[in-house]
Amino acid sequence: MTPARTPPPDIAIDVEGLTKSFGGRKVVQDLSMQVRRGSIYGFLGPNGSGKTTTIRMLCGLLTPDSGEGTCLGYDIRRDADKIKRQVGYMTQRFSLYQDLSVRENLEFVARLYGLANAKGAAREMIKRIGLSGREEQLAGELSGGWKQRLALGACTLPNPQLLLLDEPTAGVDPKARRDFWNEIHALAAEGLTVLVSTHYMDEAERCHEIAYIAYGNLLAHGTVDEVIAKSALSTFTVTGDDLNTLSAELTGKPGVDMVAPFGTSLHVSGRDKAALEASVAPYRDSAKWKWQDSEPSLEDVFIDLMNRSKDNFQ
Amino acid sequence: MSVTAISEQARGAPEPSFGFWRRSYAMLVKEFIQLRRDRVSFAMIVMIPVMQLLLFGYAINTTPRHLPAAVLLQEDSDLGRSILKAMENTAYFRFTREVHDVAEFDDLLKSGKVLFGVEIPRGFERMVRRGDKPALLVAADATDPVAAGSALGTLGALVQTALAHDLHIGDPPEMPFEIRAHARYNPAASSRLNIVPGLVGTILTMTMLIFTALSVTREIERGTMESLLSMPIKPVEVMFGKIIPYVIVGFIQASLIVGIGVLLFGVPILGSVLLLAALTTLFITTNLSIGYTFSTIVQNQLQAMQLSMMFFLPSILLSGFMFPFAGMPVWAQYLGEGLPLTHYVRIVRAIMLKGATIQNLQYDTIALIALMLLAMTIAVTRFRRTLD
Numbered sequence: 001m002t003p004a005r006t007p008p009p010d011i012a013i014d015v016e017g018l019t020k021s022f023g024g025r026k027v028v029q030d031l032s033m034q035v036r037r038g039s040i041y042g043f044l045g046p047n048g049s050g051k052t053t054t055i056r057m058l059c060g061l062l063t064p065d066s067g068e069g070t071c072l073g074y075d076i077r078r079d080a081d082k083i084k085r086q087v088g089y090m091t092q093r094f095s096l097y098q099d100l101s102v103r104e105n106l107e108f109v110a111r112l113y114g115l116a117n118a119k120g121a122a123r124e125m126i127k128r129i130g131l132s133g134r135e136e137q138l139a140g141e142l143s144g145g146w147k148q149r150l151a152l153g154a155c156t157l158p159n160p161q162l163l164l165l166d167e168p169t170a171g172v173d174p175k176a177r178r179d180f181w182n183e184i185h186a187l188a189a190e191g192l193t194v195l196v197s198t199h200y201m202d203e204a205e206r207c208h209e210i211a212y213i214a215y216g217n218l219l220a221h222g223t224v225d226e227v228i229a230k231s232a233l234s235t236f237t238v239t240g241d242d243l244n245t246l247s248a249e250l251t252g253k254p255g256v257d258m259v260a261p262f263g264t265s266l267h268v269s270g271r272d273k274a275a276l277e278a279s280v281a282p283y284r285d286s287a288k289w290k291w292q293d294s295e296p297s298l299e300d301v302f303i304d305l306m307n308r309s310k311d312n313f314q
Numbered sequence: 315m316s317v318t319a320i321s322e323q324a325r326g327a328p329e330p331s332f333g334f335w336r337r338s339y340a341m342l343v344k345e346f347i348q349l350r351r352d353r354v355s356f357a358m359i360v361m362i363p364v365m366q367l368l369l370f371g372y373a374i375n376t377t378p379r380h381l382p383a384a385v386l387l388q389e390d391s392d393l394g395r396s397i398l399k400a401m402e403n404t405a406y407f408r409f410t411r412e413v414h415d416v417a418e419f420d421d422l423l424k425s426g427k428v429l430f431g432v433e434i435p436r437g438f439e440r441m442v443r444r445g446d447k448p449a450l451l452v453a454a455d456a457t458d459p460v461a462a463g464s465a466l467g468t469l470g471a472l473v474q475t476a477l478a479h480d481l482h483i484g485d486p487p488e489m490p491f492e493i494r495a496h497a498r499y500n501p502a503a504s505s506r507l508n509i510v511p512g513l514v515g516t517i518l519t520m521t522m523l524i525f526t527a528l529s530v531t532r533e534i535e536r537g538t539m540e541s542l543l544s545m546p547i548k549p550v551e552v553m554f555g556k557i558i559p560y561v562i563v564g565f566i567q568a569s570l571i572v573g574i575g576v577l578l579f580g581v582p583i584l585g586s587v588l589l590l591a592a593l594t595t596l597f598i599t600t601n602l603s604i605g606y607t608f609s610t611i612v613q614n615q616l617q618a619m620q621l622s623m624m625f626f627l628p629s630i631l632l633s634g635f636m637f638p639f640a641g642m643p644v645w646a647q648y649l650g651e652g653l654p655l656t657h658y659v660r661i662v663r664a665i666m667l668k669g670a671t672i673q674n675l676q677y678d679t680i681a682l683i684a685l686m687l688l689a690m691t692i693a694v695t696r697f698r699r700t701l702d
Contacts, residue, residue, distance in 0.1 A: 059544055061701050080699075084546040095541035112545050154541075 012037045012162050012193040013058060015069025015076065020053050020062060027053045029216040031067070035195060035209070037161075040188050042207030043197040046306060050216040051197040052092060055164045058195070059089045072161055085113070088155030092166040094147045098140030102131050102150055105139050106157060113158035121157060129153040129183075145176035152180070156187065163187065165196040169203065181206050201299045212302055219305045228301055234276055235269040235296040237262075240289035253279040258304055262297070269300050354613060358620045366624070370631050373649075378461050378641020380408040383430035384422050387412065391439035397450065398432065400475050406465035407432075419453070423498065425674035426660045429455045429462065429640055442490045449494045456497035457663045458508050461638035469493050499667045510575040511666045512635040514594070515658040517571055518564060519601055519629050525560045526605030527618040530697075535615060540701065549697035553690065557602045564598035565591075584669030590662070593679060597658040600682050603689035604654070610696040629655040657681045 013035040020028045028050040035041045045051050056062040058071050060080025068075070074082045096105045106122035115121045126135050129149045134142070139150060148168060155163060165184075169177045181203065188194055188208075196207070204210050204224065211221035220227050238246065243266045247259050250268055255275025260267045270276030284291050296304075349356060385398060401407040407430060413419050422428045433451040441448035452469060454462040470493070500507045530552075533539040542552070572590070575581045583590065608621045630636055632646055633655040639647065650656045657678035664670035672679065 056701060061540065061543055063700055063702055081546060084544060087544070089541075089544040091537070091540045091544075093537050093540075095537045095539075097538055098536065109545065112547055 009073075010037050011035070013041075013069070013071050013195065015058070015067065015071075017067035018054065018057055018064045018069065019066045020050075020057060020064050022053075026216050028057070028064075031213070031216070031218050033211055033218060033221065035193060037193050038188060038191050039208040040184060040194045040196065040206070042204045042210040043195060043213065044199070044204050044210055044302065045197075045213035046199075049214045051213060052166055054213070055089070055166050055195065055197065058083075059087050059164055060084060061089075085158070086161045088158065088160035088163045090151050090155045090163070090165045090168050092170065094139075094151060096139050096147075096151060096154055099138060101136045101138055102126065102142070103135040105150065106154060109154045109157050115158065125153045125157050144171050145173060148172050148176065148180065152183065156192075161191075161193065163192055163194045163196075165194065167197050167199065169198065169200065177203070201297070201302070204298055212305055214306045214309045217309060219309055220301070224298060228296060228298060231296060231301040231304065232271055233257075233269050233296040233301060233304055234271075234273040235267055235294050235300055236276075236280060237292045237294040238266040238268060238289050239264060239292075242288060246283060246289060250280065250283070255279045257307070258300060260300065260303065267297065267300055269296055269304065271304070352614070352616070354617050355620065358617070358624070362620065362624050366627055369628065369646075369649075373632060373642050373646035374637050375641040375643075376460065376637055377464050378638040379405045381406060381430060381461065381465055381638075381640045382410040382428045383407045383432060384411040384413050384419060384428040385409050386414070386416065386419050386431065386433040388434060388436040389438055391434075393439040393442060394434040397434070397472070400472050401432065401469075403475075404465075404468045404472065406468055421674060423453060423455050424664060424668045424670045425677070426455065426664055430465065438491070445490065447490065447492055449492045451494050451496065453496040453498055455668075456500040456503060457667045458634075458638055459497075459500060459503035459505055461640060462497060463503065466495050466497070469495060506579055507581055507667060508663070510579050510581045511662040512659050514568060514571045514575065514662055515597065515633075515655050516630055516635055518568055518594075518598055518658075519655050520626055521567060522560065522564050522598055522601035523605040523608075523622045523626060524619070525563070526556060526602045527608045527612075527622045528615050529556045529606060530609035531612060531615045531618050534613075543699060543701065549694045549699065552697065553603075553606055553693055557599065557606060560602050561595065561599055564602070565595055568594045568598065581666060583666050585665035585671065589672055590665045593658070593661050593665070593675070593682070596679070596682050596686070597654060597661070600654045600686040600689065603686050603693065607689045607693040607696065610693050610698075629653050632656070633659050635659050651681065652685070654682055654685050657685075 011034055013033065016032045018028055018031040019026065031050070031054060043051050043054070053062060057064050058076060060076065060083050063077065068077065070076065071083050072086050076083065097108070100108065103122055103126065106125050107118050110118035110121045126132055129152065131146065131149060131153070134146070139147065142150060152165075152168065155165075163184075169180055172180065177200075184194055184196065185206075196203075198204065207224075209221065209223055210227060212219045212227070220230060222230065243261060243264075247261065247266055250256050251259050255270045255272050255277075256268060256279050257271055257276075258267070258269040260269075268276070268280060270279075280291070283289065383401075387394060398409060402409060409432075411422060411428060413422065413431075416433075419431045419433070423431055431451075431453040433453075435448060435451070438448050438450070452466070454466055456462045472493075497503060530539075533542060572583075572594075576583060604625070605622065608618055608625070612618045612621055628649065632642065632650040633639070633653050634650065635655060639650060639656065642650065660678050661670075661675050661682075664675060668674075
């Protein structure tokens with residue numbers, strides 16, 4: 001076994017070459033990433049892209065087939081117990097006890113982590129997550145938004161240094177989502193590192209840094225602006241009537257890699273700017289549409305990344 | 315004219331009985347697919363009945379033979395030896411031990427190591443030849459009236475055989491000696507005295523096993539295992555946390571059963587109540603550990619239930635609770651020794667009916683502890699700490 005690398009102290013997660021297969025299918029492939037302490041790191045990718053598997057490997061719930069790394073300075077293969085003490089993991093599916101009340105669930109977690117005053121800690125957390133008045137309600141009877149708050153409360157209760165949140169806002173209404181993100185930012189401001197996986201682009205934009213993973217491969221990472229800049233994608237935003245016709249006509253033309261409707265506008269993107277411009281030139285003079293040279297959106301970039309990686313894989 | 319009407323026509327649906335069968339069929343196909351996917355359950359469906367039938371078919375014997383007996387020889391005589399030989403020839407008795415005093419004799423009976431004790435008194439042969447009609451003492455452990463009964467029944471004819479064929483005394487006009495059979499611990503041969511203590515163990519086996527057999531699979535099926543594993547808890551801690559509450563539950567249950575046995579069925583507790591409580595707690599913990607072990611081996615709650623049943627049935631049939639343990643073939647006895655209920659049935663009968671002490675029960679106590687530790691070790695090593 002190679003000796004564990006000692007990462008710089010401001011790095012919370014530092015892994016290299018993580019690979020994991022299930023039943024012969026590679027779910028995560030040669031994944032390397034670094035997450036700075038105190039940052040909110042967004043982990044994006046389509047369903048089944050290996051986000052959950054990666055998160056589970058980081059907190060010792062799965063053993064990587066190959067690759068190595070550290071989490072909070074502890075080796076992810078050997079020091080799973082130490083990692084677990086300092087990491088709060090919020091699972092994708094609600095995994096607290098449905099037949100225990102809010103208070104009982106939190107007290108259970110507090111006792112498991114050996115907090116000095118379990119009851120007190122639970123009481124404080126109930127206040128912090130705004131569940132006062134619902135302490136005695138069974139967790140199974142809470143609505144989606146409340147369950148998510150409770151789950152976040154449970155994993156922040158032992159004062160972890162790192163939070164791993166696996167699609168924490170799936171199925172939660174916009175208001176609750178916003179509150180949730182405010183809470184995440186508040187926690188990060190206190191020095192907590194947060195790794196959060198999500199499908200939502202607006203959530204990605206709330207992260208300090210993002211990584212995009214598809215088919216088990218990490219395709220891009222950096223700040224949102226960096227990821228967009230690195231994509232080398234040129235995009236036109238078209239407004240006007242009869243965008244459906246335009247969309248149908250442009251799709252498949254040389255240089256046009258992507259045509260996607262965005263409300264009342266259409267995004268037309270391509271990696272080869274010259275080819276793209278040549279293909280759209282006949283339509284640019286039409287009075288029907290207004291063309292605008294614009295930045296690609298994060299979603300454009302991701303869809304493009306995904307399309308490209310799919311090509312590589314099939 | 316609505317769209318639904320057209321599409322329903324297109325599907326050709328409206329006849330209700332057809333709908334009934336079609337939906338039932340859909341459900342049936344789904345169930346078969348699920349059944350086929352659950353390989354382990356599928357294997358159990360075939361294996362359990364076949365295994366159990368073969369096992370019990372060969373093992374169970376309601377007229378037990380070759381029952382272990384001890385002999386106390388106060389004199390070494392031809393007559394004595396031929397009587398013992400004749401007893402062994404009936405195939406009911408097997409002399410496994412020779413003892414030298416009455417206390418040793420009593421201890422063996424109390425601990426259940428032998429079911430019979432035969433004492434040939436000093437000067438026996440001389441008294442027979444003189445026509446003094448001496449008494450040959452046969453003490454039987456009658457806690458299980460069935461096991462003791464048929465063997466004791468052969469004793470009368472035995473005298474004739476022994477005398478006619480081995481002693482050449484001829485055909486005596488009357489019995490030259492008397493066989494004094496002593497049905498100890500349960501002189502009235504009440505099967506209730508035998509069954510009730512055994513039931514304590516049987517009921518506890520079933521309830522305790524189920525309590526813990528579902529415990530880990532329930533966490534996995536409800537998804538709470540993922541959370542639990544991500545927290546700093548060790549397999550041993552999970553196990554103790556899941557077992558200990560049920561030790562208390564089991565203890566209350568045991569007290570109820572024993573209480574009813576004493577008050578309603580008139581079963582005595584001749585031995586120490588404290589010892590009974592202590593060993594019952596040990597037995598409860600052993601069963602809980604085994605149930606918990608099952609829980610770490612199986613994949614879902616259905617399998618857990620099936621495995622529990624697979625364990626429960628031999629516990630009833632091979633433990634000596636229902637059929638005499640000594641009557642089973644040797645291989646079945648070895649199997650029986652691996653079941654906690656076997657040891658507990660001996661313990662509970664010995665304490666309640668024979669007034670046995672811990673010295674009499676050393677072997678069974680150690681066996682229970684060993685089984686408990688074995689189960690716990692398997693459980694802790696089998697417990698999956700990751701989701702791999």
